[in-house]
Structure formats: C-alpha cells, structure tokens
Amino acid sequence: MEAKAVARQVRVSPIKVRRVLALIRGKKVGDALVALQFSPQKSAKLVGKVLQSAVANAEHNFGMDTDKLRVVAATADQGPKMKRFRPVSMGRAHPYYHRTSHVTVTVAER
Template sequence: MEALARTRFVRISPQKLRLVCNLVAGKTVEQALSILQFTPKKGAKVVLKALMAAVANARDQQNVDEDRLFVKRVTADTGPTWKRSLQRAHMHATPILKRTSHLTVVVDERVA
C-alpha cells in the first residue's frame, strides 16, 4: 500500500529540490535516509523530513513493515513565486523571483 507525505510552499526553487529528489528515487527507505543525512544541500533536509513523515504515515495507517518500504516517487513541483524588486541605479528596479516548491514523497511496500 502506498503512503504519501506532502510538503507545500517550501522556500527553495524546484530545480534545486529536484537534484536531491533524483538521488533517492527508487531506493529503499534505509538507503534514502542515509543518503539524505550526508547530502550537504538545503533540499536534503526538506526531503528527509517529508520522507520520515511518509514512513510514519505508512506505519500508522497501513501497518506495514518498515524494512520492506522503498521510495516509489519523489516529485518537486512549482509553487507560487514571490515577486520582489531590487532598486538599482538611476531609478531602475530589477525583479527578484523567490521561487517556492511543492514536494510529494510516496513510499510503497516492496513485494518479495
């Protein structure tokens, strides 16, 4: 049975978050946790927290064995963009786009 966890409005760009998501997709939960703990990126902490929430959802709702869980799907979708402006010389302004992401982590039980 699938279990998922969603984290919405994460203040990191989807492009940077997908770099971390691709590291753990298809791995067992144990492997994914160890990879994320030693990945020196901001997105690793976000994905780690969402992965632990998905595992907790699987354990609580479906009573599955944690040792047989694997990361079925990890997606980082585009959230709303916060628009700001940076004042420049001669009364010009440069737009600053503060991008956000929606993260979805799906874990499933591997059939032996």
C-alpha cells in the same frame, strides 16, 4: 498499498529539489535517509523530513513494515512565486522571483 507525504510551499526552487529527489528515487528508505543525511544541499534536510513523514504515515495509517519500504515516487512541482524587486542605479528597480516548491514523496512495500 502506498503512503505519501506532501510539503507545500517550501522556500526552495523546484529545480534544486529535483536534484536531491533523484538521489533517493527507487531506494530503500534506510539507504535514502543516509544519502540525504550526508548530502550538502539545503533541500536535502527538507526532503528528509518529508520522507520521514511518509514512513510514519505508512506505519501508522496502513500498518506497513518500515524495513520493507521503498521510495516509489518523489516529485517536486512548482509552487507560487513571490515577486520581489532589487534596487539598482538611477532610482530604478529590477524584478526577481523567490520560487517555491510542492514536494511529494510516496513509499510502498516491495
């Protein structure tokens, strides 16, 4: 039995979130939360919230023991991009994108 949690349209690039997800994939939930707590990246706090939500879903919806939970899957997919423009010289503008992510964390008893 698996429980998952999803955070959609998180304002962090998927590439940056995937670096943090690599830290917790396959670990026990307690060890993963400690690793995220001391990680300096902005996305570590967001991933920690998703992980805590997945643990709460496992405990509340499926009655799993939180001490036996492991992170079995953690993915970051690309969300919608917001197109913005930066003014440059001579009255011109250059486009850039604010990228967003869909973060999914799955936990299961092992």
